[in-house]
Structure formats: structure tokens, C-alpha cells
Amino acid sequence: MKVEYINPFIQSVCDLFDTMLSSKATRCGVGLANGGLNTRDIVAIIGLSGEARGMVALSFPTQTALAMVGRMLGTELHIVDExxxxxxAELVNMVAGSSKAKFASFVSTPIxxxxxxxxxxxxxxxxHPSKATWLDVPFTSDLGTFNLRVTFELNRVKGVTV
Amino acid sequence: MKVEYINPFIQSVCDLFDTMLSSKATRCGVGLANGGLNTRDIVAIIGLSGEARGMVALSFPTQTALAMVGRMLGTELHIVDExxxxxxAELVNMVAGSSKAKFASFVSTPIxxxxxxxxxxxxxxxxHPSKATWLDVPFTSDLGTFNLRVTFELNRVKGVTV
Known part of the structure; x- marks a missing residue:
């Protein structure tokens, strides 16, 4: 998995903060995720399939999760409920959905x-299966810290060597 | 989600036990999964997309997980490692992959x-998001008990009312 494939996902997180949360998310680096992801309280995941087959995960401490959903709904939240x-779920769906369009130059049919x-x-x-590579991107924001994790395999790539 | 949509997944679990694990899995009913799934030690999940958008999960007590993977590899396993x-991951991939073919009569393009x-x-x-319905199927086998959970929405259905 090439590091540049993570960029549409990073951009989608930043756009989401800008448009839906009236906030700003700042990326603190990109690294390989080694081993299991177990540093956060809540993880929202969604699968990607088609030419790119993978998973996108957003992991949050409880306080960040409450602050993000509260900001999205325009209310203050204190407990993690439905x-x-x-x-x-909607946040990770929006990040992945928005990334689909940005990722279009790498694939010939939509993810x-x-x-x-x-x-x-x-x-x-x-x-994750040991053969899959996950990229991990920590973010900071005024709503708290969180991480984006993305893995995928490109099955059929448009003019690109994976 | 119609209950009959679960049948390809149930059949795939039974086929997997028959062909890969030299064992027999017995279904103990089908029910709606209410609330979060939190009764098992290990959950393997995989996303479905296309005309049917959803998730398939297999959840196991640790002993069942060790017994199933041990049987698949022809060895005895005592700790949960990579x-x-x-x-x-391969087991849930096989169940979902095998269900794709069995599910073909409900959709016009493959999942x-x-x-x-x-x-x-x-x-x-x-x-799962509150608008999504999960069906839960408990199984017994000589390798232990486990559960199959499936949710999906059919977006474009071939001659079927969802």
C-alpha cells in the first residue's frame, strides 16, 4: 500500500471537521500501525470493496467521541448511547464516502x-490479517485527539504499480 | 431485511464446517439481535457492499476460536496470537465469499x-446503527458454540420487495 493512497482519507477527515463540525483537525504524522489497535475507547469502522478492498477506522477516546457527535448534533452529550x-457510524460513513470521490483517480470503478x-x-x-498493512494517522483538534486507520489492497489499479 | 436472506450465510457456515473443519455445525434458531453484541471474546467481521450493503460477523468464545483455527491448521492451539x-479472518472471509454465490438470486451484480x-x-x-437490523444465529458444534450475525440493506433488488 502506497502512502499517497492515505491522502484522500486524510483530506476527507479535514473536510469533515471543516464542514460538519466547524472545527479544524490537524494531522500529527503518518505511520504504520503495528499490531492491534487498542489505545482508544471507541472505534467506528466501515468496509471498502471493489478495486480497493479494505477497512477505514476512526478511533476515539470517549471524550472526543462525545464532543464530536455533540458538535454535529448541536447539543452537549455526557453518555455514550445509541x-x-x-x-x-455516520462520521466514518461520511469520511469513507467522501474519500471514494477523491480516490477516483486510482481506480476505474468506484469503491x-x-x-x-x-x-x-x-x-x-x-x-487485521498479518498480510494487510494499516496506516495510522493521529489527529488533534479542539474536540480532542483521535486516530484514522486505513488499510486496503488494490486489486486492479489504473496505471499505477501497487 | 427478510429472514430468508440469512439462509445463504447459514448454509455457508454449515458448508465450511463440513469441508474445512471436518465437523458439523448445528443452528439453534434465528433471532433479531437487540443492542450490542457483547457476549463473546472474539469477533471476526467483514463488510459487504454493492447491491447488498452490510456486515457479516462470527463471534466466538476463546476456546471455540482456538479449536476452529487449530482444526483448520491441523494442530493444537493454546494462545490467541497472529x-x-x-x-x-480467513474463516469469516470464506463464509462471506461462499455466501456471495448463494446470494446471487437476490441481486443482479455480485456482492x-x-x-x-x-x-x-x-x-x-x-x-450497529439503530436503523440497521442484525439477525443473530447461534450455533453448536463439537468445536464449541459460536454465533453468526448478519446485517445488510438491499439497495436494488431483483424482483423482490425488501
């Missing part, structure tokens, strides 16, 4: 999205 | 699969 799960899922707990890890 | 994650992900922990729940 409203928050729905909000986080398709699965339904989002939200995992919450005090002790869990999200693990 | 080999087990890879095995469980596409995302990459699988494996979640493990002692305290976590897997939550």
Missing part, C-alpha cells in the same frame, strides 16, 4: 462501502 | 467483500 453510536459498525469497550483490540 | 487472528477484521477483548461491544 445516539452517539449512530453519530460515529463501494459496507455498513459502519461501532466497537466500544474498556479492554479490546482491533486486529 | 496465527489465530489470521485463521479467524463485494471488504477485508476482514478481528476484534478481541474481555470487555467490548459491537454496535
Amino acid at each position: 445516539t452517539v453510536y449512530d453519530g460515529l 463501494e462501502l459496507s455498513l459502519p459498525t461501532v466497537i466500544r469497550g474498556s479492554d479490546f483490540s482491533v486486529n | 496465527t489465530v487472528y489470521d485463521g479467524l 463485494e467483500l471488504s477485508l476482514p477484521t478481528v476484534i478481541r477483548g474481555s470487555d467490548f461491544s459491537v454496535n
Whole structure:
């Protein structure tokens, strides 16, 4: 997986903050995710399929998740309930959906999205098959810190060597 | 989501046990999954997209997960490591992949699969957006109990009212 493939996803996170959350997300680097993702309280994931087959994950501490969904809904939230799960599912759906269009130059048919899922707990890890590479992008914002993780395999690439 | 849409997935689990695990899985009913899925130690999930957009999950107690991957690899496993994650990812990939073909009569273009992900922990729940319906199918087998969960929305259905 080439590092430049992460850029549409990073740009989509920044656009989401700009347009939906009236805030600004700042990227703090890009790295390979080694091992399972287990540093956050809540992870929202969505599958990508078609020419690019993979997963997009947004992982949040509880406070960031409450602040982001609260800002999106224009209210203050204090507990993680179904409203928050729905909000986080919609956020990862929007990031992946917006990335589809930005990713169009790499593929000849659009990427398709699965339904989002939200995992919450005090002790869990999200693990990927060992042959898959995940890129991890930490962000800061006035709503708190969070991470974007993306993995995919390009099956049929338009004029690009994977 | 119609209950009959679950049948290709149930059949695929039974086929997998028959062909890959030299075992027999017995379905113990089908029900609506209410609320988050938090009764198992390990969950392997994969996204579905295209005309049917959703997720397929297999959830296991640790002992069942070790027994299933051990049987698949022809060895005895005692700890959950990368080999087990890879095995469980492959199992859910096979169930979803095999269901694609069986599901063909409901859709006009094949369903596409995302990459699988494996979640493990002692305290976590897997939550779906409140508008999505998940069907839950408990199974028993000589390798232990486990659950199949499936959700999807059919976007464009061939001669079928959703």
C-alpha cells in the first residue's frame, strides 16, 4: 500500500471537521500501525470493496467521541448511547464516502462501502490479517485527539504499480 | 431485511464446517439481535457492499476460536496470537465469499467483500446503527458454540420487495 493512497482519507477527515463540525483537525504524522489497535475507547469502522478492498477506522477516546457527535448534533452529550453510536457510524460513513470521490483517480470503478459498525469497550483490540498493512494517522483538534486507520489492497489499479 | 436472506450465510457456515473443519455445525434458531453484541471474546467481521450493503460477523468464545483455527491448521492451539487472528479472518472471509454465490438470486451484480477484521477483548461491544437490523444465529458444534450475525440493506433488488 502506497502512502499517497492515505491522502484522500486524510483530506476527507479535514473536510469533515471543516464542514460538519466547524472545527479544524490537524494531522500529527503518518505511520504504520503495528499490531492491534487498542489505545482508544471507541472505534467506528466501515468496509471498502471493489478495486480497493479494505477497512477505514476512526478511533476515539470517549471524550472526543462525545464532543464530536455533540458538535454535529448541536447539543452537549455526557453518555455514550445509541445516539452517539449512530453519530460515529455516520462520521466514518461520511469520511469513507467522501474519500471514494477523491480516490477516483486510482481506480476505474468506484469503491463501494459496507455498513459502519461501532466497537466500544474498556479492554479490546482491533486486529487485521498479518498480510494487510494499516496506516495510522493521529489527529488533534479542539474536540480532542483521535486516530484514522486505513488499510486496503488494490486489486486492479489504473496505471499505477501497487 | 427478510429472514430468508440469512439462509445463504447459514448454509455457508454449515458448508465450511463440513469441508474445512471436518465437523458439523448445528443452528439453534434465528433471532433479531437487540443492542450490542457483547457476549463473546472474539469477533471476526467483514463488510459487504454493492447491491447488498452490510456486515457479516462470527463471534466466538476463546476456546471455540482456538479449536476452529487449530482444526483448520491441523494442530493444537493454546494462545490467541497472529496465527489465530489470521485463521479467524480467513474463516469469516470464506463464509462471506461462499455466501456471495448463494446470494446471487437476490441481486443482479455480485456482492463485494471488504477485508476482514478481528476484534478481541474481555470487555467490548459491537454496535450497529439503530436503523440497521442484525439477525443473530447461534450455533453448536463439537468445536464449541459460536454465533453468526448478519446485517445488510438491499439497495436494488431483483424482483423482490425488501
